[in-house]
Each structure stands twice: as C-alpha cells, then as structure tokens.
Amino acid sequence: xxxxxxxxxxxxxxxxxxxxxxxxxxxxxxxxxxxxxxxxxxxxxxxxxxxxxxxxxxxxxxxxxxxxxxxxxxxxxxxxxxxxxxxxxxxxxxxxxxxxxxxxxxxxxxxxxxxxxxxxxxxxxxxxxxxxxxxxxxxxxxxxxxxxxxxxxxxxxxxxxxxxxxxxxxxxxxxxxxxxxxxxxxxxxxxxxxxxxxxxxxxxxxxxxxxxxxxxxxxxxxxxxxxxxxxxxxxxxxxxx
Ligand code: FPP
Numbered sequence: 001x002x003x004x005x006x007x008x009x010x011x012x013x014x015x016x017x018x019x020x021x022x023x024x025x026x027x028x029x030x031x032x033x034x035x036x037x038x039x040x041x042x043x044x045x046x047x048x049x050x051x052x053x054x055x056x057x058x059x060x061x062x063x064x065x066x067x068x069x070x071x072x073x074x075x076x077x078x079x080x081x082x083x084x085x086x087x088x089x090x091x092x093x094x095x096x097x098x099x100x101x102x103x104x105x106x107x108x109x110x111x112x113x114x115x116x117x118x119x120x121x122x123x124x125x126x127x128x129x130x131x132x133x134x135x136x137x138x139x140x141x142x143x144x145x146x147x148x149x150x151x152x153x154x155x156x157x158x159x160x161x162x163x164x165x166x167x168x169x170x171x172x173x174x175x176x177x178x179x180x181x182x183x184x185x186x187x188x189x190x191x192x193x194x195x196x197x198x199x200x201x202x203x204x205x206x207x208x209x210x211x212x213x214x215x216x217x218x219x220x221x222x223x224x225x226x227x228x229x230x231x232x233x234x235x236x237x238x239x240x241x
Pocket of ligand 1: 016017033034061083
C-alpha cells in the first residue's frame, strides 16, 4: 500500500505497450487497445481511492495520425464506444471528463461522443479526467504562440504566467508524477511545458496489464522521493522541519 504521505494532486500517464501486448498473444494490435480500456478503468479507480484530483491520459498523439488508417479508424471507433458506454458511470462516480488536443481533426462521430460525455460529466469534480487526444506538447505550445501573436501581446509582458494562460487547459496544475508503461523511457511529446519538475515512473508492464496495484506502486515510489525544485537537500530539510 502507498505510504501515509499526501498523494500527488495530478498524475499523467503515457499508456504504452498495447500493440506489443497483443502481438505477444498472437492477436491483432486492436485487441491490445480494447483491453487497454479496462486499464483506464483501473487507473481511474486507483486514482479516486487515493484522492488524486487530476488524471491525464495520453490516448492519441499528434504522431499517432501517421499509423495505418485501419488502426486509426478502429481506435476512434473504440473511443466513441467507450465514451458512450462509460460516461454515465463516470458521472455517477463524480468524474469530470474532458478532451484536450487538436479535436477538429477527429471524426465527427468521435467529437459528438466527446461533447456528450463532457456535458454529462460537467458538474462533477471529484476527479478531473483529461484525455489528451490528437495532442502533443509541441502542438500546444505552437497554439499558445499563435494566440499570443494574434492578440498582439507586447513582448515585455510575456512571462511564465502569461504563457501558461495560453495552454490548452491552463487550470490543470502541473503533474507531480508522470507514469509511462511499456518499457520505453521517453516523454514522446507529452505535456512539455507542464513536466518541468515532474517525477517520472517508468514500468515495463504493458498498458493492458496495468492495474490498481501498479498505480499504487508508482505512487509509493513517488512518495519516497524528495522533490527539490532546484534547491539543495539541506534547504529542503530546513523548510520541511
Ligand atoms: C499506445 O500503445 C497506445 C495508444 C496509441 C492508444 C491508447 C488507447 C487506449 C488505451 C484505448 C482507449 C482509451 C480510452 C481513453 C478509452 P501502442 O499501440 O503504441 O503499443 P506498442 O508500443 O506496443 O506498439
């Protein structure tokens, strides 16, 4: 079980390894994505039990548009079906669902399902579940610069707060913890601005196998780390005593 420390407020997850999980079993890659939906449920449940307030999942990156079109179509279809099937349950649990990304690239049916799920859960605030969809950190920063230029902002007034205000969801706190499943140890263009001081937890578990125990392990490891934000260990000891 996680230690008694307060849980991170915001956990972000790069859900990786669906394709390899399926290939290991002689299945189509899509089977891995379909089983991955159960892991999303497990992560939501674990986050809620620990009192995590924000959970952000990298569900489809800008780069994922380059996958074979039948995989892209099937993923979109899975997303529509999952959202339609899950939104009511999420609302009952107090989960607010939102999607962040270049959503105008999504098929119309997918956008409609998202809009419906967002409306159904809009009053909830026990857990804020953000799906990063057709998203990348660089896309988000390019959009922010575009908005700044379009609004004629004076360069003298540009600072960290004014840039943050132009991010896709400026109200999301920076994640204290980023989990990546599937064995790779890279960031893959996720939340580039927000992860400046984030702790990383890499696990070789493929996403379809990821369960509450794995989530709890990541939190426990996080709880045992000392976050310094550029300070020395002695400075941290002084402020925490
Ligand atoms: C990465 O595995 C995973 C994805 C690109 C899609 C993630 C989607 C889901 C978990 C399904 C549904 C999600 C929701 C929110 C309903 P990969 O295909 O890159 O795996 P590989 O590295 O083994 O090839």
